[in-house]
Amino acid sequence: MKIELDENKVYINNGSFKREIHPFWLRERVDGEEFLDKGTQQRLFDPTTLNSKISINTANINDKFLEIDFNDGVKSKLDIDKLALEFSNEDTVIRTIPKIKWNSTLENIKNFEYQDGFFDSKEMYNLLVSFYKYGFVVIKNIPTEDNFIVKFANSIGSVRRTNFGEYFDVKSKPDPNDLAYTSLELSPHTDNPYRNPVPCIQLLHCIVSEVTGGLSTLVDGFTVTEDLKKENPDFYKILSEVKVRFKFIDKDVVLEDWSELIKLDDNKNFKQVRFSPRLDYVPILDKEKLDLYYKARKKLSEMYNSEKYRIEFKLAPKDLMMMDNYRLLHGRTSYEVKEGNRFLQGCYIDYDSTEGKLRHLKRKFNI
Numbered sequence: 001m002k003i004e005l006d007e008n009k010v011y012i013n014n015g016s017f018k019r020e021i022h023p024f025w026l027r028e029r030v031d032g033e034e035f036l037d038k039g040t041q042q043r044l045f046d047p048t049t050l051n052s053k054i055s056i057n058t059a060n061i062n063d064k065f066l067e068i069d070f071n072d073g074v075k076s077k078l079d080i081d082k083l084a085l086e087f088s089n090e091d092t093v094i095r096t097i098p099k100i101k102w103n104s105t106l107e108n109i110k111n112f113e114y115q116d117g118f119f120d121s122k123e124m125y126n127l128l129v130s131f132y133k134y135g136f137v138v139i140k141n142i143p144t145e146d147n148f149i150v151k152f153a154n155s156i157g158s159v160r161r162t163n164f165g166e167y168f169d170v171k172s173k174p175d176p177n178d179l180a181y182t183s184l185e186l187s188p189h190t191d192n193p194y195r196n197p198v199p200c201i202q203l204l205h206c207i208v209s210e211v212t213g214g215l216s217t218l219v220d221g222f223t224v225t226e227d228l229k230k231e232n233p234d235f236y237k238i239l240s241e242v243k244v245r246f247k248f249i250d251k252d253v254v255l256e257d258w259s260e261l262i263k264l265d266d267n268k269n270f271k272q273v274r275f276s277p278r279l280d281y282v283p284i285l286d287k288e289k290l291d292l293y294y295k296a297r298k299k300l301s302e303m304y305n306s307e308k309y310r311i312e313f314k315l316a317p318k319d320l321m322m323m324d325n326y327r328l329l330h331g332r333t334s335y336e337v338k339e340g341n342r343f344l345q346g347c348y349i350d351y352d353s354t355e356g357k358l359r360h361l362k363r364k365f366n367i
Ligand SMILES: [Fe+2]
Pocket: 180, 189, 190, 191, 330
């Protein structure tokens, strides 16, 4: 990618195409002291109030800088490397971490070990990269006192509070408002599909585990989606087109949101799965369409519940699992309350936390 000049015009040339850069685009980026706050990198002027007929009087390339005199009297010296970072419209940090598909054969995934100074360390960077590759990560040796999970969440970003509170205790209790608070098996599901927006990431911290059952289960919704797309394109299509209603009701709140079970992004690539067959309401559609929809949902459920895709493992006290609630499904095997206690704490954070931390650590370590 090169910057080239032709008379008073500035061009970007990537070898296969050359196109002119709009003078206004460059004028918005002037970064002298009177135009840009050095600390925050925020503009000290409002570009929407500038004369829209901005043009370039003279332009020169001087080593790594593009020197421009604009027709409104402003002179600027723009760092070419900094400009080049903007030529990609894609997120160049998160999107460039490839998602690794996995199923029940997944093994030897690295666990991380909590220690002093962890949150601003290179190991934290490695942890976040691993999280984006696999959709989950397990960190060992996390203190269990004083709801440390909240401190953990707030040291990456900010905890996402919900009507379940800042954090929630997962243990069987009388008169539960969700099956999570029983000792029953929980089949693979995503959390809170009825929220807008759905919490992005769930943290689960094991405090006590005295039972033989109660294993954590995970399924990669990305792998299942990609396999379904290949094996049953009609099912994939209808599940990514029809929005269903998800609903949660208790005595204080009625939460509702509509979404496809498989949500695609603007480029028709995987974005998010929602699956919680206790909470979804399929809309009335033509009978033939519903016929296909129900077949497709059944197939998807069979895949999510199949041993082929599921990994199972036991969280030990002090283990904290961080999982992508847009990509993975999670569940647990049943356990016997008579055997002893099983106590986990959970909370949510959103992608701004992990993304912000990852970009910060990448900058800090110059990676
Ligand atoms: Fe859950």
